[in-house]
Amino acid sequence: MSRIGKLPVSLPQGVSVSVENNVVKVKGPKGELCQKVDPDMEVSVEGGVLTVKRPTDQPRHRSMHGLYRALIHNMVVGVSEGFQTKQELVGVGYRVEAAGQLLKFSLGYSHDIYLQLPSEVTAEVPQVKKGANPILILKSADKQLLGMVAAKVRSLRKPEPYKGKGIKFEGEVLRRKAGKTAAAK
Numbered sequence: 001m002s003r004i005g006k007l008p009v010s011l012p013q014g015v016s017v018s019v020e021n022n023v024v025k026v027k028g029p030k031g032e033l034c035q036k037v038d039p040d041m042e043v044s045v046e047g048g049v050l051t052v053k054r055p056t057d058q059p060r061h062r063s064m065h066g067l068y069r070a071l072i073h074n075m076v077v078g079v080s081e082g083f084q085t086k087q088e089l090v091g092v093g094y095r096v097e098a099a100g101q102l103l104k105f106s107l108g109y110s111h112d113i114y115l116q117l118p119s120e121v122t123a124e125v126p127q128v129k130k131g132a133n134p135i136l137i138l139k140s141a142d143k144q145l146l147g148m149v150a151a152k153v154r155s156l157r158k159p160e161p162y163k164g165k166g167i168k169f170e171g172e173v174l175r176r177k178a179g180k181t182a183a184a185k
Helices: 059-080 143-155
Strands: 016-020 023-028 031-036 042-046 049-053 083-090 095-099 102-106 113-116 122-124 135-140 166-169
Touching (some): 135 143, 143 166
Antiparallel strands (some): 023 031
């Protein structure tokens, strides 16, 4: 039995789940999400607790058991609490501005970079003290979408290993390399 798959998903107050034609729909205060589930998996909701069961112990069923339970759990947490990521822009002159769903980055290139966010993701740029690195906070109820958007933002200027300049996740530890040393004469 999958250790993750056999865990029940408790539904918090204000969250409702419906299962129809192998599609699980979760509705809560932060929005509504849906996920198609493999027809072999059995999803049941009883008394505020959701469970996922598998028909056999085949490797395919065992792998999907934990996967779908984790996806549904992330949906429940997303519509009740939401998810957020914080990214830090490290570098002289690196800036980000948020105007609705449009992000404007100044990352040391000859031009500014504009990124249109999906409607499910919101961005905020809090004011930081002078000399501190700018921070971008992305929030969404959909964990998968939030991760993809955060990865796209990071890909605009990945942190480089010598000075650590670039866009990194808050708390991320970068492997730093030693630079060249002057040759002794």
